[in-house]
Amino acid sequence: MCSDGSINSFDFDSVNQASRLFKIMSNLNRIRIIALLNENDMTVTDVSKQLSLEQSAVSHQLRLLKDANIVASTTRGKERIYRLADSHIYTIFEQALQHVREVKLHEKRA
Amino acid sequence: MCSDGSINSFDFDSVNQASRLFKIMSNLNRIRIIALLNENDMTVTDVSKQLSLEQSAVSHQLRLLKDANIVASTTRGKERIYRLADSHIYTIFEQALQHVREVKLHEKRA
DNA sequence: TGAATAGATGAACATATATTCAACTGAAAT
DNA sequence: ATTTCAGTTGAATATATGTTCATCTATTCA
16 A cells, blocks of 8 residues: 555654644534634633633643644733644544534434 | 634533543554554454564553443454444544644644 | 722632553453 | 354453643733
8 A cells, every 4th residue: 555565655744743633633622612613702701601610620621722822822811822733633523523413314214 | 703702612422522532543553553554454463463562461451441431352262353343433543643633734834 | 098899819629531451251262 | 963164242451541639830000
């Protein structure tokens, strides 16, 4: 499949990065945060209210998302406004959603 | 964004399913198994040799993948041959890979 | 300056996950 | 029938992850 004839043609680093990306998306609250920020930039408090999560929990998750370069923030006064830094990840989420729904349809038919 | 005016327009069940799907993909060895089975159907032993993993570890992971309807198996004699039951998941993996590589290119430029 | 507000952080805890080991099942070959 | 081979399973362990709580910093406003 690749020049050296081995079957697994992927460079380890890319696959590893991909798995980190999936890890980010594997948590429900993180997905919800991403989905929310995809609609509007907002503060930590806004997110925590919208999703009924503790402010601290949101802050912790936002840090993970920031470390993964998925969100970025701007400080304004004592607020910090978060936004999606990388909308690609949202696209991947949408594709997964689409997939899930297709599977669901399939199951209903069968 | 949706009929009831709330921002988060997703049905909970779909998002939940999506997160489960990402959870599956978030493990390096599972991705490697999926990538391998995408190339060829093969036995547990084959997989464990190809990836230098313990047979038992592979078996455990295959069970998770089977429970998630991502692989299926056929018994032949004392062997069990595994195959991808759902190639969509591989597509999602490829998209993530592509994404990761684009990001990498971006970083090199910056 | 001091109180109030927004957010970040670290420790502690609970839970989830992955791997290993040993024991098991079931089929094939002797 | 017993040995061997392929795979599964459950328990144990180690590690990762997510949430909460208390505390801390920084900014605004009185």
